[in-house]
Amino acid sequence: QKEVEQNSGPLSVPEGAIASLNCTYSDRGSQSFFWYRQYSGKSPELIMFIYSNGDKEDGRFTAQLNKASQYVSLLIRDSQPSDSATYLCAGFTNTGFQKLVFGTGTRLLVSP
Amino acid sequence: DAGVIQSPRHEVTEMGQEVTLRCKPISGHDYLFWYRQTMMRGLELLIYFNNNVPIDDSGMPEDRFSAKMPNASFSTLKIQPSEPRDSAVYFCASSLMGGRGMPGETQYFGPGTRLLVL
Numbered sequence: 001q002k003e004v005e006q007n008s009g010p011l012s013v014p015e016g017a018i019a020s021l022n023c024t025y026s027d028r029g030s031q032s033f034f035w036y037r038q039y040s041g042k043s044p045e046l047i048m049f050i051y052s053n054g055d056k057e058d059g060r061f062t063a064q065l066n067k068a069s070q071y072v073s074l075l076i077r078d079s080q081p082s083d084s085a086t087y088l089c090a091g092f093t094n095t096g097f098q099k100l101v102f103g104t105g106t107r108l109l110v111s112p
Numbered sequence: 113d114a115g116v117i118q119s120p121r122h123e124v125t126e127m128g129q130e131v132t133l134r135c136k137p138i139s140g141h142d143y144l145f146w147y148r149q150t151m152m153r154g155l156e157l158l159i160y161f162n163n164n165v166p167i168d169d170s171g172m173p174e175d176r177f178s179a180k181m182p183n184a185s186f187s188t189l190k191i192q193p194s195e196p197r198d199s200a201v202y203f204c205a206s207s208l209m210g211g212r213g214m215p216g217e218t219q220y221f222g223p224g225t226r227l228l229v230l
Contacts, residue, residue: 034218042223043203043221043222043223043224044155044203044221045221046218046219046220049218088154088155099145099157099160099168100157100219101157102154102155102156103154104153104154104155105154105155
C-alpha cells in the first residue's frame with residue numbers, strides 16, 4: 001500500500017462545475033499536506049497546503065483535511081479548461097526522515 | 113530569481129553509458145531534493161541534502177545511482193551504467209526550512225530532465 005493514494009482518473013467535469021479531488025494517506029504521523037498541479041510536460045507547482053483539520057480556502061481552491069479519516073481533498077470551484085492538469089497530493093511524513101511523499105496524481109479534464 | 117535550474121533538459125543515451133544530471137537550486141535555499149517521475153510509480157524521492165550534506169538516500173534505487181552536492185549552488189545525480197529502466201523524468205527541487213521547523217515543506221521544482229536510455 002502506498003503511503004499516499006489517489007485515484008488516477010481522469011476526472012472529467014464541465015466548465016463552471018466544481019471539481020473534487022481526493023487523497024487518502026496511511027501515515028497517521030503526517031502533519032501537513034500539499035496539493036501540487038502539474039501540466040503535461042511541466043514540473044509540479046504548489047497550489048495549497050493545509051495543516052489543520054477543516055477547510056482552507058484560497059480563491060477558487062479549497063483544501064479539506066480530516067485527520068481522523070486520514071483524508072485530504074481539493075475542491076476547485078468554477079472549473080476552467082486551464083485547470084486541466086494532473087493534481088498531486090503530498091503528505092509530509094514524520095516517520096524516519098522528514099520528507100514529502102507524493103501520490104501518483106489525479107488527472108483532471110475540464111471541458112468547455 | 114531564476115528558479116531551480118536543471119541541465120540538460122533532454123538526454124538520450126545508450127544502455128551502459130554514464131549519465132550526469134545537474135541542478136542549481138534557488139539561491140539561499142538550504143534543502144535540495146532529487147526526484148524521479150514515471151507513469152507507473154509517480155514522483156519518487158531519490159535523495160535529499162541539507163546544507164550540502166546528504167540526509168536521506170533511501171530512495172536511491174541501487175549502487176548505479178550516486179548524488180553529490182559539492183557546494184550550496186550545485187548538485188549532480190549520476191547514473192553509471194545506465195539501463196533502459198532508468199528512463200524517466202528527473203526533477204530537482206529546493207526549499208527553505210519550513211515555518212513549522214520542518215524541512216522542505218514548500219518545494220520549488222526545476223523543469224526536469226527527460227532521460228531516455230536505449
